[in-house]
Amino acid sequence: MKAIVITTPGTPEALQLVEVPQPQIQNNTDILIRLHAAGINPIDTKLRSRGTFYPNEMPAILGCDGAGVVEAIGAAVKRFKVGDEVYFCAGGLGKSGTGNYAEFTVVDERWVARKPTSLSFAEAAAAPLVLITAWESLYDRGRLEAGQKVLIHAGAGGVGHVAIQLAKIKGAEVCTTVSSPEKARLARQLGADNTILYKQTDFVQAVLDWTEGEGVDLAFDTVGGKIFYDTVPAVRVYGDLVTILEPNPADGNLKTARSRNLRISLEIMLTPALQGIVAAQLHQTEILEQCASWIDEGKLKIHLSQSFTLQDAPAAHKVIESGSTTGKISLIVK
Template structure:
């Protein structure tokens, strides 16, 4: 089979689509023919040697995929060859085939393209876990979502709205701010032009927000702490702004704040299966019905993976960047025969 191989050095990795060893799958797994995968910031970090896969996981990039089951393990009863599925992965999505634990699979709706399916698992699970399981967001609260136009951000805006929370976001261009407002953000702040802390405090009459979802870290730490109201929660999910930051510990103690660090990839398979089950019973029906929608920015062919990474490095995307592995992955199922 073919897969993406990382060549070059850590400063200038080059992604090449070439022949790689085939995939083995266990008795409780299925083998999936990958039709589409997607680019995540973790892929960019891994390509530069900064985010190794969990022990035992494929060293091929790719944290999610959508495709068709090609074979099932002997202990798998609920899935069949030919089923259209998507799934979260610890790695291996940038390839023609991947092995997936059966408990991680989601059945694609009949009308969905594979591109739509692969735009869901990584970012929607990340948003769901960190808004609700880590951040304890409830109806009536206000959440500030940094990088609101990212894949996680566009999912988080919709999930928070569906939970009857008020959404504030930061983003870096007028186009991205408009996209966030269309998804339901009440306040959209251009972090390149305005101090998000001042805007948040003004909008909340100096009270602050209940929850902050932050992939930036670094220099945002102290302003995040100041922007939280009493009993507020800061969930940090990334380090785009660096690994070091300062904060006023007096505010943390005095306002009884919680600062939570969270990742998804390093969680155990059992925990990921549980997250999948919770998401399926919670918000997946709203995606199936079309009330919530995966946001897709651009689609590249898998052979253009390097260009797709460069595109995200330049912060151009609003929503997900998709990699098509098989022709027709971005075509509705009822139109595939017309191709």
């Protein structure tokens, strides 16, 4: 089969289109999926440039997100049959025999959900990682409740644009930071109650004005760096601050967060897969199943801004690394 592989970490040009053996069903609960599209996420570019989690298993096929059609099933598979359309976040972290920048992949049926019928394969492939990340950040880490006020950074980005919608589904009021009027319009279309052009406006003061000086109940940091520390004064006393990036002590300190008794949570949706935590992986499958229902009910949208052919994976990585993308990007496999 055709696949994009890396044999050593490097620039986007390290991604090479080659012929590799088609993966085979190894376990009774495995399903073979003919991929139609693969989602591209920032984790892909980091693994390509820095190395995978399994450096001794090179070459590697990247891509955590995928969507396609079930081609074959293991003897004990009960949830799917040949011909079913599916989407999932599994593999692509460097482990041999996994990855979705390819024509086929094998995934345990427990980590797979039925594809939303209203989405194209390209749209569906763009969805899983960001849906799970936003859900876990807002609902699980942040314990979001109806009526609360939420600040979501980068509301037009991959994670941010679904986070806005999940927060609204929960019944929260949403404020978000964006870099341009065009992105502000998208954020409002997705349900944001207040948009802040952070290049022109002090977002902390804007949040305090919006909350009558109190601060938001929950802030969701999808940007990292200094923004994490700058966000602290925008959160109410005893509020929550959730980040998907690792805070760097060189960018600030937590004195103000401590004085405000903030609850700080770190979110990495890859933890269950990397540590083999089955219950948490099953929870992520449930998230995809619920989100598929909401998508087909028109309550949740995936904004696919660009798609590339499989052989153009290097160009897609360059777009991701530019840091100015809106929504999500996919690779069209077939």
